[in-house]
Amino acid sequence: MYLPTPAFQIFIYCWCGHEIMEEGLSVSRAAYSSGWVGAGRRVSRGVRVLMCRAQRPLLLTAGKLYPVNRLTFVSLINASYTFYALLRQMRDR
Numbered sequence: 001m002y003l004p005t006p007a008f009q010i011f012i013y014c015w016c017g018h019e020i021m022e023e024g025l026s027v028s029r030a031a032y033s034s035g036w037v038g039a040g041r042r043v044s045r046g047v048r049v050l051m052c053r054a055q056r057p058l059l060l061t062a063g064k065l066y067p068v069n070r071l072t073f074v075s076l077i078n079a080s081y082t083f084y085a086l087l088r089q090m091r092d093r
Helices: 006-035 041-054 070-092
Strands: none
Touching: 006 041, 006 070
C-alpha cells in the first residue's frame, strides 16, 4: 500500500514537467502565426527575438541531475521494480 503513493507523486511531477515542455515548444509556432508581418519595426523585431528564444526547448531538471518528464518516470519505475524483484529474490533464497 505504501509504494503507489510515492509513485503517484513522482508521476504527477513528471507529467506536469512534460506538459510544460510541450507547451514551450508551441510558443514559437504561436508567435510565427500571429499577424506580425505587417506590424511596425519594433514589434516585428520583438517577435523574431521571441521566436528565436522559444525554439530552445525548456528543460526542467530535478536537482540539476536529470530531466523531469514522462521518460524519466518510466525509467524510475523500471529501476524501482528491478530493485524490488532483486530484493525479493534474495529474500526467498
